[in-house]
Amino acid sequence: MQITVTVNGVERSGDVEPRTLLVHFLRDELGLTGTNIGCDTSSCGACTIHVDGQSAKSCTMLAAQADGLTVTTIEGLADGDTLHPMQRCFQENHGLQCGYCTPGMVMAAVSLLDENPNPSETEVRIGLEGNLCRCTGYHNIVKSVLACAAESTGASK
Amino acid sequence: MIPASFDYLRADSVDAAIAALTEHGDEAKLLAGGHSLLPLMKLRLATPSVLVDVGRLDDLRYINDAGDHIAIGALTRHRDLEISTLLAADAPLLSHAAGHVGDPQVRHRGTLGGSLAHADPASDLPAVILAMGATLVATGPNGTREIAAADFYTGFLESALAPDELLTEIRIPKLDTQGWSFQKFNRRAQDWAIVGVATVRANGSTGVALVNMGSTPLLASAVMDAVKSGASAADASAHANEGTEAQSDINASSEYREHLARVLVRRSLEESGLA
Ligand SMILES: Cc1cc2nc3c(=O)[nH]c(=O)nc-3n(C[C@H](O)[C@H](O)[C@H](O)COP(=O)(O)OP(=O)(O)OC[C@H]3O[C@@H](n4cnc5c(N)ncnc54)[C@H](O)[C@@H]3O)c2cc1C
Ligand code: FES
Ligand code: FES
Numbered sequence: 001m002q003i004t005v006t007v008n009g010v011e012r013s014g015d016v017e018p019r020t021l022l023v024h025f026l027r028d029e030l031g032l033t034g035t036n037i038g039c040d041t042s043s044c045g046a047c048t049i050h051v052d053g054q055s056a057k058s059c060t061m062l063a064a065q066a067d068g069l070t071v072t073t074i075e076g077l078a079d080g081d082t083l084h085p086m087q088r089c090f091q092e093n094h095g096l097q098c099g100y101c102t103p104g105m106v107m108a109a110v111s112l113l114d115e116n117p118n119p120s121e122t123e124v125r126i127g128l129e130g131n132l133c134r135c136t137g138y139h140n141i142v143k144s145v146l147a148c149a150a151e152s153t154g155a156s157k
Numbered sequence: 158m159i160p161a162s163f164d165y166l167r168a169d170s171v172d173a174a175i176a177a178l179t180e181h182g183d184e185a186k187l188l189a190g191g192h193s194l195l196p197l198m199k200l201r202l203a204t205p206s207v208l209v210d211v212g213r214l215d216d217l218r219y220i221n222d223a224g225d226h227i228a229i230g231a232l233t234r235h236r237d238l239e240i241s242t243l244l245a246a247d248a249p250l251l252s253h254a255a256g257h258v259g260d261p262q263v264r265h266r267g268t269l270g271g272s273l274a275h276a277d278p279a280s281d282l283p284a285v286i287l288a289m290g291a292t293l294v295a296t297g298p299n300g301t302r303e304i305a306a307a308d309f310y311t312g313f314l315e316s317a318l319a320p321d322e323l324l325t326e327i328r329i330p331k332l333d334t335q336g337w338s339f340q341k342f343n344r345r346a347q348d349w350a351i352v353g354v355a356t357v358r359a360n361g362s363t364g365v366a367l368v369n370m371g372s373t374p375l376l377a378s379a380v381m382d383a384v385k386s387g388a389s390a391a392d393a394s395a396h397a398n399e400g401t402e403a404q405s406d407i408n409a410s411s412e413y414r415e416h417l418a419r420v421l422v423r424r425s426l427e428e429s430g431l432a
Contacts, residue, residue: 018165054265064165129346130260
């Protein structure tokens with residue numbers, strides 16, 4: 001079937017089987033390999049992207065379900081060479097070790113701050129419950145998200 | 158993991174969805190948020206040959222004040238329930254429990270209708286609608302009919318919905334709530350409940366329902382009877398396992414589940430204000 005998805009601001013069309021998962025469409029058809037597959041069972045969040053602005057697990061969606069919708073992947077966050085504030089905060093706070101969970105963590109974190117711009121540490125931990133870090137580097141991940149929140153709420157004051 | 162092949166139809170109206178179900182019969186399955194169905198299809202535990210996607214039926218995505226009840230469209234997502242000010246005021250048990258389903262990514266996609274129709278005894282929201290005495294509205298080729306929550310669950314992953322029916326609306330009675338509680342016991346944050354309890358005390362009666370204590374979501378009728386006849390939270394919770402058939406699995410033995418049910422029912426009754 002023919003689908004058209006706006007991915008990182010660009011309309012992308014493809015001819016997919018109905019059973020094609022969104023993550024496979026992104027990675028294999030569009031070459032956007034920043035979105036990782038971890039568990040492939042909806043548990044780890046490595047495949048987190050935004051669908052119409054909200055975090056979603058792309059291993060648990062059909063590409064067909066995204067037809068006509070807007071998708072943002074980790075590749076779509078930076079503005080040219082300028083990292084998205086969340087990416088920069090992860091870099092500055094050493095919010096990653098092997099980096100495998102990082103694209104999903106960053107996407108989940110951006111969605112979290114959209115919904116709750118000034119979360120407590122507990123709210124960040126609960127808000128990232130859908131993302132697992134196999135390196136268990138949660139401490140600095142939470143620190144990165146809190147730093148990003150402080151920066152943006154500080155800036156808007 | 159990739160599902161077995163199927164034909165994909167996107168329904169643009171309730172009528173179109175029902176027509177597709179009627180045409181394809183047992184071969185067809187509705188797809189709402191996909192967060193129960195797609196994982197099963199990826200494991201090939203479900204292999205429908207036609208998927209009827211109702212995920213775009215935005216006219217079934219609403220939370221409305223309907224006088225004596227709140228009317229919720231079946232395609233309303235968990236996140237919508239979680240942040241609804243109407244529910245926070247009139248049905249706080251439902252919005253609170255919806256905020257504990259899975260994780261944010263799941264709540265962004267999963268729907269109330271899908272969660273109820275899937276009829277998984279481990280799901281949170283079926284227990285909530287049982288405790289609150291909700292009414293479900295099903296729409297089929299012959300129009301709509303109402304089903305009481307207490308009559309909805311008929312077996313493991315089975316509901317009173319006919320194969321050509323769509324769950325379209327959930328009606329939550331507006332209760333004069335004196336107290337409520339949702340107890341969910343799990344080991345990892347995003348997990349399903351090992352055992353859960355939903356309680357609401359309102360209009361002089363108490364509704365208590367159990368998650369994961371049998372092959373269907375269950376009303377804790379014996380507990381409710383005990384409370385009605387004046388038992389304390391401690392005494393009523395001793396009846397938590399009557400009529401249950403807890404399973405043993407990788408997370409817990411049936412004995413442990415029975416223990417949890419007693420403890421959580423007691424906590425739930427106490428938290429909802431029963432001495
Ligand atoms: C990682 C993860 C964690 C989860 N954790 C929890 C949890 O803690 N607690 C919990 O309760 N749930 C949990 N869930 C399940 C989640 O709540 C699902 O979203 C929900 O159970 C199903 O809703 P859906 O819209 O995704 O339905 P789908 O998966 O699309 O459909 C489920 C079933 O219902 C049928 N159906 C869907 N809509 C209708 C309708 N309107 N009328 C008739 N039939 C319909 C479908 O045909 C299918 O058989 C979790 C899911 C995942 C992936
Ligand atoms: S790969 Fe999608 S949740 Fe793990
Ligand atoms: S940094 Fe290695 S999985 Fe998280």
